[in-house]
Each structure stands twice: as structure tokens, then as C-alpha cells.
Amino acid sequence: MKWKKFKIKTVTEAEDIIISTLYDIGLEGAQIEDKVPLTAAEKEQMFVDILPDGPEDDGIAWLSFFVEETEDGRLQVNGEDTDEKAVMASVRKELEELRAFCDIGEGSIEVEETEDIDWINNWKQYFHQFYIDDLLVIPSWETVEEEDQGKMVLHIDPGTAFGTGMHETTQLCIRQLKKYVTPDTVLLDVGTGSGILGILALMFGAQRVVGTDLDICAVEAVRENLESNHIDPENFEMMIGNIITEKEIQDRVGYGCYDIVAANILADVLVALSPVIVNQMKPGGIYITSGIIDDKEAVVVEAVKAAGLEVLEVAHQGEWVGVTARKPV
Template identity: 30%
Template structure:
């Protein structure tokens, strides 16, 4: 069957007309609207700035001055009739771009290729699962999706190198801020017996379980929880019931710094804390917080302006 063809309609408007435009489109029957608005984007960044240290300048530039509404219809007689219905009386300029369903859904896949990390790991996108794995490498299959980490970011690669170096067969692992589960699942494919992963975003739970399943790992070995260990005392207490030989946190400096106070109660006596997602200009702040909370940095990895730290109980 041929791929469905779609039309992307983009309406450029102004902040003061945004509500009017969306109301007219909704009244005409279009429910699936995509709104791109610089003011909302900046508000989102401000409300969530504790979760990152910087935002890509290219993204900031792309959103500058933008107030745009997008929607999609099929590229056929029915779709064009819908387009005429939705835009009737709109009094706004709009552009129409033709898209293939295949292009729309899968064009981003070309950016994700298998990735060799450290000496043993081989991160493989799900759609390349049938391809051979290089000798001596352990395959780690991922569905990158569109929202979570894929292993391509320098900070994740630095932490994966540490995971490979310190995962011992039969050990248990704790992954704080797990996202797609990439670090904890990597530890499991490298021989860890069990992993507990936690993320503040509830959507991460399903994504991490799906990535684990791609690697033949079930809930008997992998537990994923949603919650914030910094503010949820019950969750923090539950996690602290066990100590771990390896604790992972690929987050940002502003989260790692307060989190470091909890880490000594989570590590076994000879355990290792791996933290990453630290922009290099803030590494000294994280090192100071680790030292203040009874942890000694034993190794510092750096790549493309990012830093990962290994620490043990002092």
C-alpha cells in the first residue's frame, strides 16, 4: 500500500490574534492543532529551568518572534475540502507543504546510527536490530523515540563509559533521573542483576520499560518509578531501604548538588556514584557539593564541554 500523503498547514499570526485563530479553527472542526509561540516557549523554559543548564541557541533563534498554528490534513479531495472548511473566513495567510507519511513519521530515524561506547557497549536503534553486532561488543537496543535520551549526547556517553567500567555481574544499580532508562538498562545488559530507576516525568516509566523489553529485560530485574526524590520524602525513604554498588545520575548540576546529600545513604561502603549532565563551567560547584556531603571524586571525564564525575565515600 502506498504511503499516505499529508498536507501541513502553517498559519503565521501574532500573539494578540492567537486565541482568535485557534478558536475559529476549533469551531470549524479542527481539533489537532500544534501551537508554536515564542512567549509560551519562554514561559516553559522559565518554569522548568532547573532541569537544564543551557538551551540550544539554534532552538532559541528558531522560536524568535514566532506565533504559528499548524495542523494536518490528508493530501486528497477529502483533505482539501477539510482545508477549505477550516480556513474559510480565517483572514490569515498560510502555507501548505506536502509531506509523505513515511517522511513525517520516520525521517528523523536517519540521524540515529549504531554507536560504539567504551570497550564493550554497542548502542543500536531498534530498527537496526537485525544487523550484525561487531565482535566483542554487547548490543544495547533502544527506541530513541522523539522525547528522551538516545546515547548520542556527550554527557550520556561519558556516563555510559563509567557504567561499563563499574558494572559488576550480580550487582544492583540505582538510576536517578533515568529518562529513557539508557544508563540502568545498559548496566543490566552488562550483567547487573537488578536496577531501580526513577524519573520526575511519569512518561519515562513506559519508555524505560519498553527499552528494557527490547533487550529481553522484564520487571523481575527492572523497576521504574515516577517521582521526585528531592521533594517526596516517602519515595526517598523507600529507595534508601537498600544500598547500591552503583548509583547513577545523568541530570544537571542544579539537581545533582542537592541530590548529593542523599547519595551517601544510598551507596554500599565500596560503591561508586556516577554523575553527569554537568556543563564544564559548573563542575567545580558539583565537586564542592560532593565533598561537603562526604564524597570524594576519584575520576573526572570530559567531552565537548560536558563533565562526568565518579565519586566514592570519603
């Protein structure tokens, strides 16, 4: 399938009104390109600790709208056939009417043809099987090679949830799980994503896992990865919500009942999580954390200690840090 891309050069102040106006004529779903700095709330939702400084905001915005093109070159808008000339005429008319009462900047229009891209699956071309020490991590669309038969194999497909095992922070957590998981372990995985840490805990012999996440996509990702690894879903319970701020989630998760808590999330989140999650841990329970960029190490270590936990180990891989601690008996 092909698409016609109509790209409008405007100003940032006019983004919303142009998008709304063109929506009314059947052009839905705009792609926005501008240099407006991210807000603090937007940065929090991006699940990254450090963002590079962007270019200075010049007030210019590019709005792109995509119209489906049939094999014979016709365009589809509002379920009806049209063509590029008619769409251009409609867009120009709407822009000129807007220009009469607000600044829309240049208001020029470019047209490009683009191939249909499967954004959900396109990343798979970059994700191939790899080893974490003696553990083979393999995506669900690849097969185990003959020479790898008999190895411990984790089949993983993150879908739209976070967690393939390639990142240093995930590997730091995995190594700690191998040290501390026993057949009696009940584990809480905060920010479970694809379920990789909880699933590996079960493969290492843990008895049961509870995972929490903010993203509903994690539920399906975990279900699929449990199935791919032939693990009984009864042993992995998922809960969606914020365990730091939601008392209901804290109550559902339970208190004083976890041998290990794993949290591979951002340093600032770990600071807020540590004094809360200590209540979910058994006396003597292990707290395995990562997602910590190296210049945030001291902040997290201090927060862990302030929560009454004993720091057992601080591990490094590249520029990332893992902190493992124990709750006093």
C-alpha cells in the same frame, strides 16, 4: 496522507483567543511560532543546561492549523467533508469578528500543502549503530553485522524517552559503570530515560537495578529495551516521581541500600540531588554523575563534596564532564 496547513500571521497577545476561537469551528491543535522568551519554568522542562540567545521579541506570531486532506482533495473538519475555500471563509469570518474587539495584527492567512510526517519515528534515519569503546550500540531496527558477532551488543530504542548512548555524558557514565559494577551491585539510576545505564549495568553483571524518572514514557521505553536485550524485567524496577522532592519516592526507593547511584542529568539538578541521594547509598557506595557542561564542573564538584562524598575522578569528553565520588565507609 496529506494535510492543508492554514498559517495565520497575528500578534502574540492574540494567540490564545485565536486558538480558542478556531477550536470552536473544528480547527484543533495549533503550531505556534513566535519570539517570546522562554520562562524559567519552560527552560527547566527542556532538560538542557544552555540555550542560545533567541532573536528579540517583535510581537509577531504565526499560528498554523492542519486539516486532513483526502485522496480526492476533500478536507475533513469535525468529521465532515469541506474544501479549502470554505475553511478559508470560516477562518476569515472568525478573525474579522475578533478584530472588532481586540488587536489581532495583520490577520493574513497562507495555505500550504504538507505531507504527513511521522514525528515520533522520523529521527530514526539519523540514529545508526556505533561503538562506545568495545561496546556495540545498535538500534532495534538494525541488525548485527557478521563481523560484529560475538561482541557485547546493546540493543536500544529510546522511543520518546531520553537516551541512545550517542551523547558524551552517557558515554562518560558507561565507562564508570564498567569500572565499578560487580556481581553484587544494586544500582539506582536517577533519570533513567530509555534505561540505557541500568540495562548496561545488568549486562556488566549487576544484580538488580531501580530506575526513577519524571516521565511516564520511560516505563514503556525501559520495558521494550529490556525485552530487546533479553533481560528479565524482574531485575529492573521502575518508579515515576521526583526523588529530590517527593518523600514517598525516597521511601519506595529505600535508604542505605545502593552500591552505585548513576545520575546523567543536568548540573543544577545534580546540585539539588546530591545531598538527598547520599541517604540512598550504602557506606562506600559509588556516585556516578554526568550531564555537566564544563563551566558547571566546579559547582557540581562543590555540591558533591558538601554532601559528604569523596570525589574519586573528574572525567571530560568534549565540553562535557563526569564526576564520580564515593560515600565514606
